[in-house]
Amino acid sequence: MVGLVISLLEPASKGSPQSLNFEWIPQLGLHVTLRADSFGLFIALIITVIGAGIFSYTSEYMGDDSGTGSIIGWLLFFMASMLGVVLADNIVLLFVSWELTSISSYILIGSNHRDPEARAGAKTALLVTAIGGLSLLAAVVLLGLATGVWNLSELPPMHDHPWVLSIFILICLAAFSKSAQWPFCFWLPGAMAAPTPISAYLHSATMVKAGVILLARMHPILSEHAAWTPTLVLISSASMIVVIFAILKATDLKALLAHSTVGALALMVCLIGIGTSYALNAMTVFLLAHACYKAPLFLVAGSIDHAVHNRNINALGGLANKMPYTTITACLAGISMMGLPPMLGFAAKEMILEAGLSYAPWLIALITVLVTAFVMVACCVVLIPAFGKNQFLAKKAHESPWSMLVPMLLISLIGLFSGLGLSPLERYLIAPAVISLGVKPTALGLWHGFTPHLALSALAILAGWLAYSKRHVLYKRIPILPSGLLIHDIIWNAVLGFGRSLTRIIQNGSLTSYLGTTIIVTCALILYAWVQVDAPTRPSLVQKITLAELSAGLLIMASSLATAFARQRLPAIAALGSMGMGMTLFFIVSQAPDLALTQFLVEILAVVLLVVAFRHLPDFVGEPIKIQTGRLVISALTGLTMMVLTLVALSTDYGQRVSLWHGLNALKQGHGANVVNVILVDFRALDTLGEITVLSIAALGVGVLMGSLKQTKKEAT
Amino acid sequence: MKSSPILDITLRWLVVLLGIVSFFLLLRGHDEPGGGFSGGLLAASAIIIVTIAYGADAGRKLLHFQPLSYIAVGLLLSVLASLFQWDTAFMGSLWITLSLGFTTLKIGTPLLFDLGVYVVVLGVVSSFVLEIESVVKTKKEGR
Amino acid sequence: MSVLLILPILLPLISASLGILTRQHVVAQRWVSLLGITTYLIIGFVLISQVLDQGYLTTQVGGWQAPYGITLIADLLAAIMILFTGLIGFSVLLYSLMSSKHKQGDFSPAFHPLVHFLLMGASGAFLTGDIFNLYVCFEIMLMSSFALMTLEGRAEQTEGAVKYVVLNLLSSAIFLAGLGLLYAKAGTLNMADISVISQQAVADDKAGPIRLAGLLFLVTFSVKAGMFPFFFWLPASYHTPSVPVSALFSGILTKVGVYALIRLHTLIMPGEVLGHKLLLILGVSTMLIGVFGAASQMHIRRILSFHIISQIGYIVVGLAIKTPLALASAIFFIGHNIIAKGNLFLVAGLASDSVGSEKLHKTGGMWKAWPQLGLIYLVSAFSLAGFPPLSGFVAKFSIVWATVESKLWWVMAAAIFTGLFTLYSMIKIWVEVFWKDHPDPNRDLTVGKDSKRLVPVSLLALITVFIGLAGGPLFDICLRAGEQLVDPTDYILAVLGKIK
Amino acid sequence: MEIIMSLVIGVCYACAVFLLLQKRLLQIVLGIALLGHATNLLIFVAAGLHGDSVPIIPQGSEILALTAVDPLPQALILTAIVIGLALFGFSLALAYRCVAVLGHDDIDQITHTDSLDDPVSISNNKDS
Structure with missing residues (x-):
C-alpha cells in the first residue's frame, strides 16, 4: 500500500496526476473518479504509513481476543x-467515502461493545458525524447542480452564485462535525472509549x-466568499478556547490527548x-x-494502559525504568509536540506563529496560549508516567513487546528525521502538495533567525512548563464549562421527547x-374541494316519484336509523335485516332484478350468520344519545358530504358510457x-x-379465526 | 334438536327442490336474472337449513366433501374455463350450439366459468355456516 | 404476449387453489408453494426484460377491446413492482420453509395459499388497467392480509387485526364511493380512458367532479399506503403477525398503495388535477411523523413499522415533485425499501427467536453469538439509513437531488432530518440487540441459531448490495419508468390503440 | 327522486359512521354492513335512475333498448355485494374471535398493540 502510494508520487509531483475513472451512477453524477494529486497522496502516505504501524501494534x-481479526478487518x-x-476527485465519491469512514469508525469505536460507555461514545460519534455527512450530501448535490461539474479538479471558483452561502455553511457543518470543532467538539473525547x-x-x-482536508479542498472554490475567513477563524478560535479549559481539567491521559487533538485541528x-x-x-x-x-503519544498511552491498566495522571509514575523504550x-x-527543535513540530509551530502574526494580534495570543497548553499536555504524558512520584503501580509494569514498540518508535522517529531533513521533505512532499492546493510553496527551515515569533514560542514553552508545575492549583481554579455533550443530550432528548x-x-x-380522524379529514378535504372547484350539483333534477320508490327509500332510511340507534343487539340485527329488504325493494323498483335477487339471498344469509353468531357476542346497551354529541356531529x-357527492354525481356527465x-x-x-350476467x-x-x-379467502380466514385451520402442536383443549 | 318425521320429509324435499332450483338459476342466468352467484347462494341455503335443523355434522354429510375442497375445485374450474382460448385471448369465450332435436342448447365457456362461481359460492357459504355452527356447538357442549 | 401478463395473476391463484387441495399434506403443499413462487419469480424476470424491450405490454382480457373489457398492461413501473414482489415473496417463503418451526407443523395449512392469494392481488393491482379491477385486486390483497394477520390467533393479533380490518374496510368504502362518482361522470372504468376524459375535462374547465373523485381515491390509497394522517392501522398491527408475514406485508401491502398513488397522480388524474402541494405536505408530514414514532418505540418490529411510514413519505415526496428524475427516485426507493425493509423484518425475527423477545430491554448479545446475522443486519440497516454504497444511498441521494432540482428546500431539510433519525433508530436496535449483553447472563443465545434460515436473509442482503453497486443501470431503468409516467400518452396509446 | 335518494344515502352514511364510532365491536360490524349498503346505493343512484326497463335484451331483439337501465353499475354492485358478504363474514368471525380471546368486545380496551407506554405484555397470552 505504502509502495503504491509512493509510486504514484512521482507523476503527481510533475503535475500530471494519475487518475482512474469508471461509471457508477452517471445519471446522478456519481463516477468512481480517483485522482492521485500530490496533496491527496501526501495524506495518503500518512494514512498508509501510520496505518501499517497501527496494524502491527493492534494485533x-x-x-488473542477473538475479535481481533474482525477489528483488523x-x-x-x-x-x-x-x-x-x-x-476522490468526484465529489459524490468523496461523500460516499466520507460516509464509509463514519460507519467503520462507528464499529471500531464500539469494539468494546460490552462497555456501555463505548456504546454511548460510538453512538454520539456516529450521530454527530452523520449530521455532517448529511450536510455534506446536501452540499455536494447543491455544488454539483449549481456548477454542473462533479470533479473537484474541475470545479470553478464560486463567489457570485446565489447558493454559495448555503453550500459554504453546509460544508462547514460537515467539516466541523468531522473534525470535532466547536460546537461539535464533544464527541471526540467520548470516542476515546475505543x-x-x-x-x-x-x-x-x-x-x-x-474535515480539514475537505476545507483545504474547498479552499480554491469557496475561499473568495466574504464569510470564509471570519467563519473559520472564529469557529476555530472558539474551539481553541474550549480546548484550553478542557485540557486543564482533564486527568485521563487519553482525554488529554484527545482535547489537544481538537486544539490541533482547530489550528489547522x-x-x-x-x-x-504561507498559512x-x-x-x-x-x-x-x-x-x-x-x-505515537496515543500509542504510548496505550502501552501504559496495557502495562498497568490505568491512565489517570494522578496515579501514574516511575515507569521510566520499567519501560525504557516507551519512554524514549x-x-x-x-x-515535537512542545515544538522544540530539532523536531518537525518546531518547524510547524514557527510557521503557524508567523502565519498567525500576519493575520491578527489577538489570534496570535490565542495560538500562543494554545501552544502553551500543548506543552503542558506533552509534559503530562511524558513526564508523569515516566518520572512521577506515585510509583506503586509501576511494580507490575512491564515493557511492551517489540511488535508494539517498533511502530511507535518508527513513527516518532519520522518526526525527528523529517525535522532534520527538511529540504528533501519539502522537495518531494510538501511543495507538490501545496501546489496542488493551488498556492505557492514556501521554503521550509528549522531556523529563521531571531524573530518575534521565536520569542513568542519561547514564552509559550516557559508558560507551559509553569502551567504544568502548577496544574493542581489551576485544576481547582478553572470553572466548569457546560459540556457540549450535555447540550447535545438535551437537544436530542428534547427532540425525542x-x-x-x-x-x-x-x-x-x-x-x-x-x-x-380519517373520516373528518376525508370530509373536510371533499367539502373544501367542493367549495373551491367548480363541481356543479343539480338539485333541480326531477323525475316522477312512484309510491314504491318512495316507500323503498323511506324503508331504507328508517331501518338504517333503527340499526344505528338500536340499544340492544337483537333489534339491531332485525333492523339491519330490514335494511337489506329495503335495498331489495329498491332494486326491484329500479329495474335491477339480478341485484334484487342477490341482495335478498345475501341478506338472508347475513341475518342467519348474525343470529347464529350473536349468541357469542356480548350484548350491548347503547350509550345514551346525550353524551354522543361528537359522534353525532361527525x-x-x-x-x-356524501349527499353533496351524490348530487355532484347527478349533474351532467361527460357524455360517454361504455355500457352502451x-x-x-x-x-x-x-x-x-x-x-348484467x-x-x-x-x-x-x-x-x-x-x-x-375474495370469497374463498374469506372462507379460509373464517376457518383460521374459528380455529379449524390451525394446527397447533397440541390439540386445542 | 329432536327430529320429527314431518320435518324430516319436508326438509328432504326442500333440499332437493333447492338444489334443482339453484341449478336452474345457474343455467338460465345468462339470459334472465340468476347466474352462478345467486344459484350458489340458493344451493348453500339448503346446507344452511339442514345445518340449522340437524347440526353441523348433517350439513357436512350432505356436502360430502369438505367446503374448502369445493372452493379449490370451483376456483380451478373458473381458471380452466378461462383458458380455452389460450392462444388468442385469456378468458376468451368459446360457444358451441348443440342441436338436441327438440331444442338447441348453447354451451360456452362462460357457462363453465359460472359453474365455477356456483361451486365456490356454495363452498364458501357452507363453510361460513358450518364453521360458526360447529363452534357454537362445541361451546354449548363445553358448558 | 397475453400469457405473460396473465400469468402473474393466474399462477398464484392456481398455486393457492392447489395449496388448499393439498392442505392436509404438508410436504406436497410446501412443494406446490415453492414451485409456484419460483415460477412467479422467473416470470417477473421475463416480464421486465420484455417490457424493457418493447416499452409496454398489453392484453385485453377475453379479447374484448378496450375500454369495454378489462385491459392488462405492464409498463416499466408495473414490471419492476412485479419483480420485487417476486423477490420478497420468494425470500419470505424460503424463510418460512426453512424455519424449524415449520417442521413441527406449527404453521397453519392456510399460510401458503394465503400468501399466494396475496401475491395474486398484488400482481393484479400492478397489472390492471381498469380501476374497478384495481378495487377487486385490492380486496383480494386485503382479505388475504386479514387472514394472514390473524393466522396464529394470538390476542395481540386479534387486537391489531380489529383496527387493521375496520380502517381498511372504511377505505374500501371510500374507494367504492369514488368509483361510483367517477363512473357516473366519466362513464368508463378504463384508466387510460379516464385519463383522456379527465385531461379533456381539465381543458374544458369542467374537472370539478373528477377532482372530487380523485380526492376520494387519494384518501383510499393514502390509507393503504400508510400516509399521514391515515396510517393508524399500520403501527397498530404490523408487528403482531408472524415474522414472515410482517416482512411480506412491509414489502408488498403499503407499496401497492403507493403504486396506486403513483398511477392516480400520473395517469388517472394527470396534470394539476390534484394539488401537488397537498401531496408534498402529506409526504413530508408522513416522513417526519413516521420517524418520530420510530424513535419513540422500544420494540424491534414496532420501530420497523413506523419506519415503513416514514419511508412512504420519501416515496410520496418523489411522486409529488413529479419530474422524471423524482419519479425514478421514488421507484428506486420502492424497490430498495421492499428488499431492505423486508430483510430487516426477517433478521429481526431471527434475532428475536434467539434472544427470546422483541422488546429492546430484554435483548442483547447477538453480535457475539451470531456475527453473521449482525453483519447482515448492519448491511440492511445502513442501507435503510441511506449509507453508501448500499441501495438506500442511491434512493436517498436521488430524492435529495430531486428536491434540490426543484428548489424545495424545506423538503430537502425534512428528508435530511429524517435520514438522521432513521440512523438513530437503526443503531438503537443494533446497540440493544447486538452490542449490549443479554440481560440474562445465563441465557444460551446459540439455541435459536438456525443457519439454514440465513440463506434467504443473506440473499436479500446481497440484493441490497447489488442494487447499490449496480445503481447505474438500475437507475437508468427507473428513469425510463419515470419518463413513461410523466407522459402517459404512450400508455394510453398502448391501451386504447388510439388517442381519442 | 334523486334528491330523496341522495338524502337517503346521506342518512345511511351518517348512521354507518355513527355505528363505526361506537364502543362495541358488534356495532362496528353492523356499521360496516351499513356502510356497504350505503355505498351500493350511492353507486346505483349516481349512475342514474333514468331508465324504465330491466337490462335484459328482450326476446327477438338483438340489442338492449336504449331506455333500459345502465347494466354496468349493476354488475359492479353485484361484485361489491359479494365482496361485502365476504368482508362481513370475516368481520363477524373476527368479532367472535376477539370475544373468545380477549373476553370482551370493548373497543376502548383494545389498545395494547399500539399505545406507547404499555408495558403490560399481552403476548404471553398465546391462545385461548
Whole structure:
C-alpha cells in the first residue's frame, strides 16, 4: 500500500496526476473518479504509513481476543474509505467515502461493545458525524447542480452564485462535525472509549483530519466568499478556547490527548481560514507533524494502559525504568509536540506563529496560549508516567513487546528525521502538495533567525512548563464549562421527547379516534374541494316519484336509523335485516332484478350468520344519545358530504358510457340476453374471478379465526 | 334438536327442490336474472337449513366433501374455463350450439366459468355456516 | 404476449387453489408453494426484460377491446413492482420453509395459499388497467392480509387485526364511493380512458367532479399506503403477525398503495388535477411523523413499522415533485425499501427467536453469538439509513437531488432530518440487540441459531448490495419508468390503440 | 327522486359512521354492513335512475333498448355485494374471535398493540 502510494508520487509531483475513472451512477453524477494529486497522496502516505504501524501494534495490543481479526478487518475497511476521501476527485465519491469512514469508525469505536460507555461514545460519534455527512450530501448535490461539474479538479471558483452561502455553511457543518470543532467538539473525547490504537489512528492521525482536508479542498472554490475567513477563524478560535479549559481539567491521559487533538485541528482550520499561501504551507507541515507526534503519544498511552491498566495522571509514575523504550518514544514525540527543535513540530509551530502574526494580534495570543497548553499536555504524558512520584503501580509494569514498540518508535522517529531533513521533505512532499492546493510553496527551515515569533514560542514553552508545575492549583481554579455533550443530550432528548408526545397523541390506541380522524379529514378535504372547484350539483333534477320508490327509500332510511340507534343487539340485527329488504325493494323498483335477487339471498344469509353468531357476542346497551354529541356531529358531517357527492354525481356527465357498447354486443358477441350476467362472466370476467377469490379467502380466514385451520402442536383443549 | 318425521320429509324435499332450483338459476342466468352467484347462494341455503335443523355434522354429510375442497375445485374450474382460448385471448369465450332435436342448447365457456362461481359460492357459504355452527356447538357442549 | 401478463395473476391463484387441495399434506403443499413462487419469480424476470424491450405490454382480457373489457398492461413501473414482489415473496417463503418451526407443523395449512392469494392481488393491482379491477385486486390483497394477520390467533393479533380490518374496510368504502362518482361522470372504468376524459375535462374547465373523485381515491390509497394522517392501522398491527408475514406485508401491502398513488397522480388524474402541494405536505408530514414514532418505540418490529411510514413519505415526496428524475427516485426507493425493509423484518425475527423477545430491554448479545446475522443486519440497516454504497444511498441521494432540482428546500431539510433519525433508530436496535449483553447472563443465545434460515436473509442482503453497486443501470431503468409516467400518452396509446 | 335518494344515502352514511364510532365491536360490524349498503346505493343512484326497463335484451331483439337501465353499475354492485358478504363474514368471525380471546368486545380496551407506554405484555397470552 505504502509502495503504491509512493509510486504514484512521482507523476503527481510533475503535475500530471494519475487518475482512474469508471461509471457508477452517471445519471446522478456519481463516477468512481480517483485522482492521485500530490496533496491527496501526501495524506495518503500518512494514512498508509501510520496505518501499517497501527496494524502491527493492534494485533499485539488486542492479544488473542477473538475479535481481533474482525477489528483488523474493519481497520482495513476504514483505511480504504479514508484513502477514498483523500483521493476522490468526484465529489459524490468523496461523500460516499466520507460516509464509509463514519460507519467503520462507528464499529471500531464500539469494539468494546460490552462497555456501555463505548456504546454511548460510538453512538454520539456516529450521530454527530452523520449530521455532517448529511450536510455534506446536501452540499455536494447543491455544488454539483449549481456548477454542473462533479470533479473537484474541475470545479470553478464560486463567489457570485446565489447558493454559495448555503453550500459554504453546509460544508462547514460537515467539516466541523468531522473534525470535532466547536460546537461539535464533544464527541471526540467520548470516542476515546475505543481501544487505544484505534483512537491513535482514527482520532488523531486520520479520520478527524477529513474535515480539514475537505476545507483545504474547498479552499480554491469557496475561499473568495466574504464569510470564509471570519467563519473559520472564529469557529476555530472558539474551539481553541474550549480546548484550553478542557485540557486543564482533564486527568485521563487519553482525554488529554484527545482535547489537544481538537486544539490541533482547530489550528489547522484556522490556518485554512487565514488562507494565505504561507498559512496553507504551515497547515500542511503541521498536519504531517501532528500525525507524527500524536499517533505515537496515543500509542504510548496505550502501552501504559496495557502495562498497568490505568491512565489517570494522578496515579501514574516511575515507569521510566520499567519501560525504557516507551519512554524514549514518548520523549521524541513529546518534544515535537512542545515544538522544540530539532523536531518537525518546531518547524510547524514557527510557521503557524508567523502565519498567525500576519493575520491578527489577538489570534496570535490565542495560538500562543494554545501552544502553551500543548506543552503542558506533552509534559503530562511524558513526564508523569515516566518520572512521577506515585510509583506503586509501576511494580507490575512491564515493557511492551517489540511488535508494539517498533511502530511507535518508527513513527516518532519520522518526526525527528523529517525535522532534520527538511529540504528533501519539502522537495518531494510538501511543495507538490501545496501546489496542488493551488498556492505557492514556501521554503521550509528549522531556523529563521531571531524573530518575534521565536520569542513568542519561547514564552509559550516557559508558560507551559509553569502551567504544568502548577496544574493542581489551576485544576481547582478553572470553572466548569457546560459540556457540549450535555447540550447535545438535551437537544436530542428534547427532540425525542417531542417525538414521543407527538406519537402518543397521534397513535393513541383508540380505534374510535382513528376512524374519527380519517373520516373528518376525508370530509373536510371533499367539502373544501367542493367549495373551491367548480363541481356543479343539480338539485333541480326531477323525475316522477312512484309510491314504491318512495316507500323503498323511506324503508331504507328508517331501518338504517333503527340499526344505528338500536340499544340492544337483537333489534339491531332485525333492523339491519330490514335494511337489506329495503335495498331489495329498491332494486326491484329500479329495474335491477339480478341485484334484487342477490341482495335478498345475501341478506338472508347475513341475518342467519348474525343470529347464529350473536349468541357469542356480548350484548350491548347503547350509550345514551346525550353524551354522543361528537359522534353525532361527525356522522352528520359524513352524511352531508356524501349527499353533496351524490348530487355532484347527478349533474351532467361527460357524455360517454361504455355500457352502451355492452348493451349492443351482449347478445351478438356474448351470447346472452342478460346483460348484467354477460358483463359478469364475459366482458368483465376477471372481476368475477377476483370476487370469488375474495370469497374463498374469506372462507379460509373464517376457518383460521374459528380455529379449524390451525394446527397447533397440541390439540386445542 | 329432536327430529320429527314431518320435518324430516319436508326438509328432504326442500333440499332437493333447492338444489334443482339453484341449478336452474345457474343455467338460465345468462339470459334472465340468476347466474352462478345467486344459484350458489340458493344451493348453500339448503346446507344452511339442514345445518340449522340437524347440526353441523348433517350439513357436512350432505356436502360430502369438505367446503374448502369445493372452493379449490370451483376456483380451478373458473381458471380452466378461462383458458380455452389460450392462444388468442385469456378468458376468451368459446360457444358451441348443440342441436338436441327438440331444442338447441348453447354451451360456452362462460357457462363453465359460472359453474365455477356456483361451486365456490356454495363452498364458501357452507363453510361460513358450518364453521360458526360447529363452534357454537362445541361451546354449548363445553358448558 | 397475453400469457405473460396473465400469468402473474393466474399462477398464484392456481398455486393457492392447489395449496388448499393439498392442505392436509404438508410436504406436497410446501412443494406446490415453492414451485409456484419460483415460477412467479422467473416470470417477473421475463416480464421486465420484455417490457424493457418493447416499452409496454398489453392484453385485453377475453379479447374484448378496450375500454369495454378489462385491459392488462405492464409498463416499466408495473414490471419492476412485479419483480420485487417476486423477490420478497420468494425470500419470505424460503424463510418460512426453512424455519424449524415449520417442521413441527406449527404453521397453519392456510399460510401458503394465503400468501399466494396475496401475491395474486398484488400482481393484479400492478397489472390492471381498469380501476374497478384495481378495487377487486385490492380486496383480494386485503382479505388475504386479514387472514394472514390473524393466522396464529394470538390476542395481540386479534387486537391489531380489529383496527387493521375496520380502517381498511372504511377505505374500501371510500374507494367504492369514488368509483361510483367517477363512473357516473366519466362513464368508463378504463384508466387510460379516464385519463383522456379527465385531461379533456381539465381543458374544458369542467374537472370539478373528477377532482372530487380523485380526492376520494387519494384518501383510499393514502390509507393503504400508510400516509399521514391515515396510517393508524399500520403501527397498530404490523408487528403482531408472524415474522414472515410482517416482512411480506412491509414489502408488498403499503407499496401497492403507493403504486396506486403513483398511477392516480400520473395517469388517472394527470396534470394539476390534484394539488401537488397537498401531496408534498402529506409526504413530508408522513416522513417526519413516521420517524418520530420510530424513535419513540422500544420494540424491534414496532420501530420497523413506523419506519415503513416514514419511508412512504420519501416515496410520496418523489411522486409529488413529479419530474422524471423524482419519479425514478421514488421507484428506486420502492424497490430498495421492499428488499431492505423486508430483510430487516426477517433478521429481526431471527434475532428475536434467539434472544427470546422483541422488546429492546430484554435483548442483547447477538453480535457475539451470531456475527453473521449482525453483519447482515448492519448491511440492511445502513442501507435503510441511506449509507453508501448500499441501495438506500442511491434512493436517498436521488430524492435529495430531486428536491434540490426543484428548489424545495424545506423538503430537502425534512428528508435530511429524517435520514438522521432513521440512523438513530437503526443503531438503537443494533446497540440493544447486538452490542449490549443479554440481560440474562445465563441465557444460551446459540439455541435459536438456525443457519439454514440465513440463506434467504443473506440473499436479500446481497440484493441490497447489488442494487447499490449496480445503481447505474438500475437507475437508468427507473428513469425510463419515470419518463413513461410523466407522459402517459404512450400508455394510453398502448391501451386504447388510439388517442381519442 | 334523486334528491330523496341522495338524502337517503346521506342518512345511511351518517348512521354507518355513527355505528363505526361506537364502543362495541358488534356495532362496528353492523356499521360496516351499513356502510356497504350505503355505498351500493350511492353507486346505483349516481349512475342514474333514468331508465324504465330491466337490462335484459328482450326476446327477438338483438340489442338492449336504449331506455333500459345502465347494466354496468349493476354488475359492479353485484361484485361489491359479494365482496361485502365476504368482508362481513370475516368481520363477524373476527368479532367472535376477539370475544373468545380477549373476553370482551370493548373497543376502548383494545389498545395494547399500539399505545406507547404499555408495558403490560399481552403476548404471553398465546391462545385461548
